[in-house]
Amino acid sequence: MAERFFIAAPPRDGRAILGADESRHLARVLRAKVGDEVIVFDGRGGRWPARIARIDRDAVAVDLIDAAVTGRGEDVPAEPSITLAVALPKGERQKWMVEKLTELGVDRLVPLVTARGVAEATAAATSRLERVVIEACKQCGRDTLLEIGAAATIESLAASTAPAASRLIAHPGGDSLDAAAVIAAGADPPCDLVVAVGPEGGFTPDEIATAQRHGFRPVSLGPHVLRIETAAIALAARFAHRAR
């Protein structure tokens, strides 16, 4: 299987240019040569077999072997989307979480601003996470990037997501995940899902009240106190690709 590379812009006239990071990796680490075959994907569902046409320092050009999109493409009806809004954990746990959410098929991650949260979604942090997303997509064969949204509070999250979406919030004492799954599965047609995960120490009573006012249904993730990233991954594992 040829290796996968991300192109930040769609191919034009049968040719695509890899970004600087991807180009350096291809040229210096993998020591690719002109004529080598690779797979390129645009992060929006398009994927093509391609052949390396030119290797410049920070820009490798490839020619598509077949111009037909072999990935899902953008015109295939999308399955219901899943957005996870998470009070980001710190450091390695943050990166690890994003890798796993990408593998598991979460569509969008929104850094959630909460009273007890610790990590801020700075531009630098978001850019690091976007790199993690690309790496995970390359590795797991996913053609659409997980989108890292702008930071939001519960209130702005509610305002920015479809009113028809099912909304869940991880909170001790809520419904069991099985019950929540039944509810989410029962929507016909299956609707988008927005799931909020709080910081270590949990949401404040005010935050829970706000969430419930906006239609978020509390769900419990079992008897143990899960770390942020564990809760997020467990919810992703439960709800991503649920239409399949």
Add this chain to the structure above:
Amino acid sequence: MAERFFIAAPPRDGRAILGADESRHLARVLRAKVGDEVIVFDGRGGRWPARIARIDRDAVAVDLIDAAVTGRGEDVPAEPSITLAVALPKGERQKWMVEKLTELGVDRLVPLVTARGVAEATAAATSRLERVVIEACKQCGRDTLLEIGAAATIESLAASTAPAASRLIAHPGGDSLDAAAVIAAGADPPCDLVVAVGPEGGFTPDEIATAQRHGFRPVSLGPHVLRIETAAIALAARFAHRAR
């Protein structure tokens, strides 16, 4: 909330002794003093409030404040168990996986010996993982340790687990996880579950054939190629505490 400490042996006559690691952590890092209150748990379901009675270099003694077991205890009917047999990933991914499986409530992890596996379950590795389990139990409030079993092949795994247990094996092209969940949920009474997860590169056709001969049902974890630890965590999130 008082901090939690693991005791390797059950309390006797109202007194318990912390192991060397726990004692050092308590005395040197946390600078605990005689009279401080802590929670101790024995990893077999017992948990007690206690007070520090004596601090020796590698052995902190605590007196139980109340001798009644406040954890689940060993005589509560257990929910159906979940065993994950996993071709262990390497390094940090291995530790991370064990932390998450502990938080999510997996009962037993069996290092799975496979043709394409890379990490060996040496005694040193197992002992490191047992330390990860204890740390995760302290952090997440779990009173029974996740057990790290002896390494096994698919065949010895089948021989060593209850014939009545539901058996699943992660494999592309298998049933969807939703379908598998329905099957697992449909057993009455709910039965133990054994789930096998292969190495990067997957199981060999021979291994799959062996597994199917032993009643393992292939389940697919979605359209992407999941890393070992992601597959294991996704399965744990889906099936642990399923009786609740």
